[in-house]
Amino acid sequence: MTTLSLTPLRPEATERLRERLPERVIKVLAHAVGILVDVSDRNRSQHEPDSGDDAMSLAVRNWRNWWNLMDERLSELDGVDVSWPRGSLQVIVSDFVLHFWSGDDTTAVRFDNGQTKPQVVFENIAQMTLWTEARRSELRHIVLVHEGDAVGLRAVAVGAPQDLGVVGEPWHWHEIVYRGEVSETGEFIRPKVEVPNYREQPLPTPLLSLRETEDSEQAEEPG
Helix, strand or coil, X not given: CCCCCCCCXXXXXXXXXXXXXXXXHHHHHHHHHHHHHHHHHHHHHCCCHHHCCCHHHHHHHHHHHHHHHHHHHHCCXXXXXXXXXXXXXXXXXXXXXXXXXXXXXXXXXXXXXXXXXXXXXXXXHHHHCCCCCCCCCCCCEEEEEEEECCCCEEEEEEEEECCCCCCCCCEEEEEEEEECEECCCCCEECCCCCCCCHHHCCCCCCCCCCCCCHHHHHHHCCC
């Protein structure tokens, strides 16, 4: 059975996502962010500039670990289809197509580079041309984009792109679903997640009873 990471999504952002996306899509996005946080934490702790590590080596390690783990874990979920068109990880769930990328700025991201990003924007634009005043469906292609460095994961945004971002506003809508914190000493502070403390839970009551032996049964018989 696959173990999926807990994820510290911002509650207020999650509530706004529910106005646009099915709960099942939000859960898949939450799993993706949880995996990303775990990967970023681990790779940051192993980052050694004195041994030749730099920002690019860290970014590539994060990217490959993140995509490979999502492929492995999300593929086991019912109703979730994971594929790699044009070498880019893609997840289809509840008729939404999810894409997972990195960027320098989650709010001012550009979608004009590579093969997949422009195509995603153009498909959303084509869908918008069919909108009427009476009927507007949610854009089908959803992007999760994150930004960070050797200090830690700074932010993760989820949204529907509507423009390449060269001139116009890149997002039709977007939410910052995760925001990291850095202490005064530069250490990454992982947001608090409520996790049950199993040591504080009461011990279960055993559903067992002692079995009577033949000797005890004979001892109870009248002499």
